[in-house]
Amino acid sequence: MTLPFTTWTLTTDAPEMHPMWQRELDLEREMMQSGADAVRDAVIKSERRDQMSRSPVIRGVMTDWLPELGAHIRDWVRQSSLTTGPKPIALPYIKEMDPHVAALITVKAIMDGIGKSNQKLVYLAMNIGRTCEHEQQIRMWEAKEPKLFYHYKDEMDRNRATDVHRRRVNVNQFAKLVKDQTIDLSWNGWGREVSFRVGVALIDALVTKTGWFERRPDPDHVFKRGASNTPQWVVAPTEEFRKWLGKAMDRFELNSPHFRPTVMPPKHWDGIRDGGYWTPYVQPPRLIRFKAHQETQKEYAADEYDAIDMPVVYDAIHLLQETAWKVNKRVLDVAVKAWALDEGIGKLPPIEDMPLPDKTPDMLEDLAAAREAKRAKREHKRSEHVDAQVLDWKKRASPIYRANAKRFTRMRATTVTIQTAQKYAEFNRFYFPHMLDFRGRMYPIPNYLQPQGNDLARGLLTFADSLPITEENGGAGWLAIQLASMWGHDKVPYGERIDWVEANEVMFRLIAEDPMVNMEWAKADKPWQALAACLEWVDFLNTGWGFMSSLPVMVDGTCNGIQHLSAILRDEVAGRYVNLVPSDRPQDIYKVVARGDGDAVEGLQRILEDIEAGGGPDKHKASYWLDLCKRDLPRSLTKRQVMVLPYGGSRDAFYKYTRAWLDEEDPVPSDGGSEAYRNRRNEMITFMVKHMWAVVSKVVERGLAVMTWLQKCAKVVADTNQPIYWQVPSGYVVRHFYGQNLDKRVELKLSGERVVVTVRETTAKLSAVDQLRGIAPNFIHSLDGAALMLCLKRCREAGIEDFSSVHDAYGTHASNMNALAQYLREAFVEVHEHDVLGEFRAACQRILVDVLVAEQGMDPLAASEKADEMLPAPLEKGSLDLNAVLESDYFFA
Template sequence: MQTIAEYQSIRQQTVAVDIEAIPEVRPYARKHVEKLQEAGYSAVVIKQLCREAQSSRRTTDDVGLTNRDALKAGLATFRAALETAKQTKRKVSKIEHKGGKYNPLNAVDVVAQADAVWDAICGMLGRMADPDRPLSVQTLAGALAGRLRNLTGGAPEYGELGYERAALLLLDHFCASTGWLEERTGEAKMMSRTRKPNTYHLTAKFLDEVAAGGLVADFAERRPMLVPPVPWTTFATHGGYLHDQIPAVRGTRRPIESEVIVSALNALQATRFRVNRRVLEVAQTFKMNAEDMGGAVINGRYIETRHDTPESKRRAKTIRSALTLSAMQELADEEAFYFPWNLDWRGRMYPATSIISPQGADLCKGCLEFADGTPLGRDGGKWLAIHLCNLAGEDKVTVGGKKVHRTPEEREAWTRQNEAMILRVVADPRSNREWMKADKPWQFLAACFEWAGYQEEGEAFRSRLAGALDGSCSGVQMLAGMTRDASAGAMVNLVPSERGDDYYGRMADALTKRLCGLVDSADVATTTRLQFWAERTIDRDLLKAPSMTKVYSAGTYTFGEQVQSKTGAPDAESMWLASQINACFSDVAPGMLLAMSYLQAVSDVVTAAGLSLVWRTPAGLRVEQARRVERHVDVTTPVIGVKGERKWRRFRIDTDDLSKNDQRAGVAPNFVHGVDASHMALVVNDLYGKGVRNFWMIHDSFGAPFAQCGDVFRSTREQFIELMSPDLLRSWADDVTASLPDEQRAPLPELPGYGELDLGVVRESVYAWF
């Protein structure tokens, strides 16, 4: 058996360790740097490499860093705690992990272990500041375990999940000694199910001592780049940054192998952005109380004061806001910067940065703009007006007691009718707070500034914002298109109509009709529940979440959680209504359900043969879905500061066996995501060919300069028709059953019947993407 020193030596020989030079393993990056230097970027290249190196040395003594002393003091306290910890019966002067001399981590310096903890936390800052996706204990412990494994050179761990156990112990010490991080055990009950997710959260102490001074932005793992990112190729497994490698396909070491996707990624990451200083200045200087702010997030301290927003979520919004402003301030003086992009295993494309991105929250988007302005031209003013109306949340109007879409002309008219208010906001946004009432206040404020520029300069005004054309429930659009389901297609606006249709409203109507139909034959229990819901509002807002998530295989239990979250109804009433909602889909979108059932039935056959599901998306990305049966392992660690007590966390570990249920549940959403990701790639490439160079894309939201929104309007529709013209379900089935032995093909289901939707009419639909 090799010694720990030998393991470390082997690892060092295989990993590039010179932070000041581009690793020799990345010749393509070197060629890219040479091109940048030839283009006059030499000084900026050096600055970019220093930024990437700084992110790899998060405990630097750079005196220029704000709040450096706070960081040093906190980390020193943490190291001291590890130096004095005694974890075994033997008297030791530093932390010793379970297993004594048999545990390779006990040969690793305590300072290196402490730095690995801070490194892992910095790598997850963006996730911990996300109020909608709390960071699980297993995720952070797993990330730290990987870093600890690297410290030992990849030596075998002591015991099952030995590195994860050590990671938990180190994180416990970090929480106890710094107070910057806390672990919470939440409990969510719905009927007989109980969920107890363990999650990590940044604390208010962290915000006060470290984040408020901007230090975190300096140490974020992945920051925007000051030079164009390394272009992707079909064969590259890593790219983006000059030095820090990011995977082409997240969570894998596979190349993309698709010219369509590579071209789209390179177009997206070539877009130049800069900080919108006017919006940033308002965000940094506005200090009012929560009631006056009307729910806007300002200065990292101001959060929406809704009664139904949990304290943990409000705090996460506060911290996310603080990190966003910190990161924006760090870039405020840069002429331009870039976001490197990559994709997930289904093909969905994302910026690879940690804290800020064009796909961020409202404050983040409001503080960004294109570095290169585009004259509005003849039609740009109209699209800017429509954009303002949409951001204000005024894109719908009540007609005959129902919400319907405002027409494009009505949206433009709304903005012109509210021009006086818009100009008042621009003149003094601190005193004139009407913008805070908007659905997306920060983006609305940014658009107000643009409107003022348009009024001053007319069509020559160089706009730096993007008009966004959003899909009308994209998942349903994709399934309706590929099955030619005219009913579902009409509801998600693939069919032209004067004011558009409303899928969520249709579902609300179907649910109301269903509940009314139960009255005559209801027993006592059903009558009680009908009376309960008769006293509450059944509308599109209640049905929005279930309608959106059905296509992603959500079922009655998930719908029950959504209903309860929206209404606060008791478990039994929420679950009863959820079952009624689930029954409505067969009336409203039968073609969609048939397609989902087909995908699931094929999945069952392939999984029964012991094969994973492998297919190519329409854009050419190879996708493999192999969800395994999980087993649970309880990992115990000592409770810091309490002698004799221990606590446990449950880790989920994949076995070698495929899970029929999980494969079945995942196939429809993953297939649909691959299709809508292909649509986005096709649209980006088409627009690039038409001369568009500034992109602001978010999956099913297509953004480009206002002057080019007409091109976006046409491209989304033309590319959708082209995407849906082949038989996508048949192609998918051919792919996933290609390795299926002949004797196991008998149970394969027939393809579902196709409807009568004429794809050509999508060209004339105003509201399909609008």
């Protein structure tokens, strides 16, 4: 579809005047309808499976009911215990339970079957009673034999067991332990009578307290001649509750659109509640996604932000969402063919599940016998011989189940991405409405096909407008750099990247001629972006100077979090390893940690070699890692750990990512391995983490000092129960507030899985633990958000209208890359020419002064002096020349 020529202006003309208005109207109506259909399909599926408690609307109702119902059950226990005369049969059993656990089990059981008109009281009560007994068994097991309990739990966690499977395993295992008297688990089974009585008592509590359900005779029960005329009772929602729930479901459907791109420039944000989409069919999220779960807190924060003047922020987000995009149809054509072949081309996930291991003949025979026994309503007992075969089969099947679960998620994302690209391929231009998180980072609102999506999504997108590549603007070099970088040659100097591209011209021409025959691109680091760059490069070669290029060319920061930490304190050590100073080759901090720099940093490689040569008790651990890495520790071993450090990466995070790396390079056997094997593996990981943490702590010593200092400031303010506000150099105001998520935490072992349930609405009381945990990463994120906004400000002033952003990766047309490279360096320097720590400290001091004046009646001057004493002293800065960034070719590369 070709967009007619128009002089329509976003800021002055009515949207109805835009030539694509009717199509936009239709698309936004489709977004609403597809979202509503998806919600409705999920509800229908939940109804069929009696799992309605998983619906967001139902979960909200459950959360509202749990506190009062738990308190009501507690009061019933207390009153029944004090009453003279016979006690309820259920009393001693419910008395032993946490009342909120009993409340959750009851509400979940009833709400799971809410889709039915009537739930038979007998079956419902028995289900609730048995689940309560199961819960008590699990708690006894965990209390008396925690080691054995967590052994089974960890095994099910590794295998990603479903709730049904967990319940079955735990019930059977508990019964076996009691029967075999393996451990001291003296348990007197409740029996049907007790289970029924417990269930009835809890149902009665729900009916009495909420008023939303009622007990009544089953209207469908047929009385038979000669049989008892006792009515069959059911539990049913009241008509009033049904109407309320129906309206709530309708509202949820309408407020759950499938966000997609727009075909006319997105609506400018007018405050933080209105912008992005044009019609009432799509209710966009707020412009800023606040870190507060309590709705009143969100509304309060929204009111505050509406009153703040942030022109640079609004201009930046409008530039991003006014960038016009189109589908790269040649890449889409290849993606559709590759997806249809289902051969994993370009790292696409398999469409079909991996097959499970074949069952043995004995297992198949036993399954047939079990089905026959069920039809005949007789007991079936599996032999020990078949039991062993089933256990072995499950061990072999578990990793396949896990792989298939991951595959399904990736497969769905791929399907939606390609389908969306096919739908929007008819348009010559479309746009992505954007939003902010509370730290000032910008995100496209649509999912899947979007500029911050995965490699496939980004390969399918190109700018709608093209600009010429000339000898003067340097676009040809940048286009070659993009191609080499997407291929994986992004750690070498620019000249070597360009030389590599020129040396492989024949290969690129063959790929462009037929990508489905010449598939070298599929092995690239980012295959779909590599294919897009290859096609663009060959087009340039065929056209020559003046070629109109639309491909986004991207450059990435070098561990951007550490770049900010190094700039804050002018850290000349870490700053050198993240390219804050000029160098003839790009520096690589991940490689420095792994192998050292031959000068100031002794890397892991040398440390392990010294331990091995020393012959001490850790020699075999050092040898294990050296042999695994073929005596050459790769940067990939340390990359994820170093990357997350500025964002709150702890030793636990180092352990997690080291284990993930090891699982990729030295996979665990399909059966999980023996306990001795797992213990040895854990020892190896712990050993590596210890030494990696020591090396990183030395390289980024000053950065860690900044993170600790920020936490100390946050601790002082957190003691006042006040949010922390600070303003970054772009003018954006960060509101740092983590509210306590609950008043009462109910921890269940339902089906062997620890479940933490919020039984009260999030309070306005601040969570000091979360405030401290989040302050360092959020402060760093706020700085990279500010740098992006200031860079966009320069781009707008220079007339650069098309821009792509992935947080710490910036992109535009090849012909504008020289200008962008300069602007992003200037923006970074502008951020850090401010005393960002001093300004943060001053913001904390102002908060403390307000509290001291209001709560202690102090004189403002005295309060200011007191607040200054309460906060940590400013940190000393190093000798790094910040302006050197302006001359560093590989600062963003």
